[in-house]
Structures are given as structure tokens and as C-alpha cells.
Amino acid sequence: MLDVCLLGTAGMMPLPNRWLTALSLKYNGSNILIDCGEGTQIAMKEAGINFKPIDILCITHFHADHISGLPGLLLTMGNAERTEPLTIIGPKGLTRVVTALRTIAPELPFEIKCIELNEQDEYFEMNGYHIHAFRVKHAVLCYGYSVEIKRSGRFSVERANEKEIPMRLWNPLQKGNTVEFEGRVYTPDMVLGPARKGIKVTYCTDSRPLEHIVEAAEGSDLFICEGMYAEKEKIVKAKQYKHMTFYEAADMAKRAGVKELWLTHFSPSLVRADDYMPQVRDIFANAYLGKDAKSVELMFDED
Amino acid sequence: MLDVCLLGTAGMMPLPNRWLTALSLKYNGSNILIDCGEGTQIAMKEAGINFKPIDILCITHFHADHISGLPGLLLTMGNAERTEPLTIIGPKGLTRVVTALRTIAPELPFEIKCIELNEQDEYFEMNGYHIHAFRVKHAVLCYGYSVEIKRSGRFSVERANEKEIPMRLWNPLQKGNTVEFEGRVYTPDMVLGPARKGIKVTYCTDSRPLEHIVEAAEGSDLFICEGMYAEKEKIVKAKQYKHMTFYEAADMAKRAGVKELWLTHFSPSLVRADDYMPQVRDIFANAYLGKDAKSVELMFDED
Structure with a gap:
């Protein structure tokens, strides 16, 4: 089960009743946070999301509305007695930006590992998360993120017995591990059926619509995409500032065959979005x- | 008249219903902001305070809860079409910290002038404000600020006529200017009575109680002082982390002969402060x- 919480829906600047856009994902006690603007730590408190389990922070780009909450977040994570390392993934230049912002958060009780993205697409596997960072098209270097929880095939007791696989090995095999035992090598495919559909969330803000985004979002259970502008005439502004309209986001959702689209990252001038x-x-x-603290628990499909 | 608005009352971290401690002062269309933590720009929006007139930003010290809102504030001031220079006053190291935080706010439509404080006491006069920065005693280099609006003596029409001072000179003389006209030098004291009592606000957080603070706050109309802890047993913590209790602040208010004390900068653990x-x-x-957005209009005493 993957807990998803859209912490905010604002773009550019935080507003009294609209936190800046950021996303919290939680799976197996490990949190991923995507972006951390000014006030995101408050949005997390309001949404009841703990700070200590944040293992991974994905930064889309270095505009202040997506990262200026970092010093405050790091200090609050320290106050929450986190000691395990925090991995921060973000565009080229990440280390420089994190170091600069830590001028006001120099002492932390945990280590920070920065991973700088250099390619159009980069893939990571951490804590059961399969993360795909994909380059998008904004005014500055910017990435979107797909996060997937894979699901192995169904475990066959019959095949395990047929192959006289000792019971003690069933669990590691089910988890996808290859095991050597008493001179024999046992592999997961000996007992597992074909991989089943997992859970996939794709998050993309601050970009013009791109085929690259459609491909990355392919088959997502949930596609969270910016819609900076809803007024059709603002397509001109969208092109100028490298953002999207509601309709461009919806078109990408359709072409990517996602299950559900949440719109977010609204312009401060957008009032009656509904x-x-x-x-x-x-x-x-x-x-x-999107609405601040809009949440969903994404489950594996019923077998 | 001096408009005072206490934008927040939190210490350490912003909370869902308690913005970080910061103060807005407004006089003659010019704003001073003291400190700018994460969320301060939102507190300003909630309090209906404009961004464009902020001419002076006074930073008490570089702990994140007092300055991490700077990048967001600067960008929002730029979005509010400010073009005039912004003066930032703060402890030694200010330029380095501002430069580092501007890593995520590199392009602004206005210039920033940093003034680094080096002495125990430093004085500035800007836009009708008389600012006194006074060194306090915290875990890091930290200053409090007194801000005064001086009030010249009463203008005497009789004396102006007695001295046959041309009417065209009355206004500049009343404003305290010395004027030379047709070979004669006219000075304000020729027409003004003794200086009258002005308006004085003193702001001090993040310190142990000090005689230096009492002297700086002397005769303030309003003394806004931290009270990190209210529970008497927490005097131990106050000493450890270089903060104050409610009672230490109250004692300083009494000894400084201030008119009114507002307590602020409460520990996140302090719930029933009343x-x-x-x-x-x-x-x-x-x-x-103190309460978020607690405001007052301080007037000159009635003549």
C-alpha cells in the first residue's frame, strides 16, 4: 500500500490557504518527499506526516518555491531525532544549492547524500521504491519523478513442493532473492508467477507538455501534474514561462493512459479553479x- | 503614527497556527521588517501588509527560524514590483548568509545593501526611523533592535514672527532643517520648543536577560520580548539554550520602565500560555x- 499526500497546490508563492506544491509518499515506513517549498514543513504537520521517516527528498528544480523550505525541514527532521542518512536527489548543481542553504542549518544529527541528475532519464531503487527521474522542459533545469512499487508474481506452493524447495527458503525467494543452499541455487522464478501490476505515481510540475512526460507517466495509477493556468487565453503565458494549462495536462494524462489525474501548482491569480x-x-x-492535503491510499489490484 | 504588527509568535519552528516570530513596523509609507522566518511572507499576506514598501529588513541572528524566509520574501517583493534598494541590517557575516540564500533567488529587480553590525551598539537613521541595534546574549551572535520616531518641539508662531522669519521657511525649520536665506542662517531652535516625547518600540528575542537590553528598552512605548518558557522549572533550559522565561522578560520590562510588554517567541511545547x-x-x-498579527497604532502623546 502506498500512502500519497499532496501537501500543497500553490505555484510561485505560498498563499494563506494554499501551501506550495509538494508531495509525500509513504511505503513500508519509509517516506519520499518531492519538493520542499516555504511552509512545506507546516503543511506536513497539518497533514499529520512525520519527519523522522523521510529517507528520500526528490527536488524537481531550484526555483525557491520548490526548495526554500529545505533548511527548516532539515532542522525539524533533526528535532524529530532523525539520525539515519537522508538522500537528496536533484538536478545538476544540487550539492552547491544544498550547501548554500545549509549556511543557516549547519549542524544536523544525520548525514546528507546528494545525488545529482545528469541524464534525460535516471533510475534508482531504494527502500522498495523504484524511482525514475525524467528531464522536463522548464525555464531552468527541471525533472519530474515517477515512483513505482513493483509487485512480484504470485508464490506457487505447488511448484515449491514439486521442486522440493525447503520451506525456510520460501520467504527470501518470494522477496525476489536468489538463494544458495546445500550446494543448490534457488531463484525466484522457480516459485513465482509473472510479475503482477504494481503501484505507480508520476509527479510533474514546471514544464511545457512533452512526449517524454507522457512516456514516463505511462500507466500510472495517479498522475499529479501542474496546471499553472486554467484560463484558455493564458496559453501564451504558459509558453512564455514554460508552464502548462489544465488542458495540456489532461491531454497528457489521456495519452499516457493513467488512471487518475490530480492538477496542482496553480498560479496565485487562479481563484475559481473548479x-x-x-x-x-x-x-x-x-x-x-488538487487540494492541500489531498490524500489517497493506493493498493495493489485485487488478485 | 507608527503601525506595529507582530507577525508571529513561534520560536524554533513554524507551527500550523503559530507563525515564526517577526515584526512589521510602518511609518510614513516606509516599512521595517524585523526577522523573516519560514512562512513570514504568508503571515504578512494574512495581516494585509504589503511587500513593496519594505525598505529595511533587520535580522536579529542567523538561526533558520529568523531568516529562512528571506529568499521567498525577496522574490515576493520582486513580484510586488519593488525596484528601490532594500537595506538589510544584521550581525557580522550577513553578506555571506544573504549571498548563500540568494542562490535560489539570484535575480531581483532591486538592489540589496547589507549593513553588518560589529559593535555592541550601532545607530542608524533612515526614512524617519532612528534604529538602535544592541548586542544581546544568545548561542550565536545576536542583536535586538529599538526603533524610535523622534518628535521635534512645538512650533512657536510668536517666536517666528518676533524674529521676522519669512513664512516660506517655517516648514523646513519645523522639520528640523537649518536654512540659509538672504544672507541669514535660520536654525530650528529659533522656532521650536524642547523636543517632545516620540514613539519607541524595542524588539528582543533569543537572549538571556541583560542590563544592556534594559538600557536599550528604556522608556519604550512597547517592548516586544521573547518568553521562550513559561514553566518556572524551565529556567534551566532557558539558561542552557540562552533564552528567557516569561518572568525574566517581565522583570526587564519593569526595570526599563516600558509602557507595555508583549511576550513572543514561545517554545513549540508551550501550549496554554495564558x-x-x-x-x-x-x-x-x-x-x-503576543498573538499572530497582534497589532497596534502607536500615536504621539496628546499635546
């Missing part, structure tokens, strides 16, 4: 407006 | 708990 949703749903029916 | 106020008022009667 009014535009009928037009969005003409393009992609299962589209919803 | 319960402790009777004991505070036993020490200093005119003491109040």
Missing part, C-alpha cells in the same frame, strides 16, 4: 483538482 | 501574550 473542471473532463474524465 | 499570565502581571502589570 469552474474549469468540466472542460478538463471533456479531455480526460478522471481528472481532479 | 495560564501563566497572572504570575507575569505580578511582576509587570501591563504585560500581554
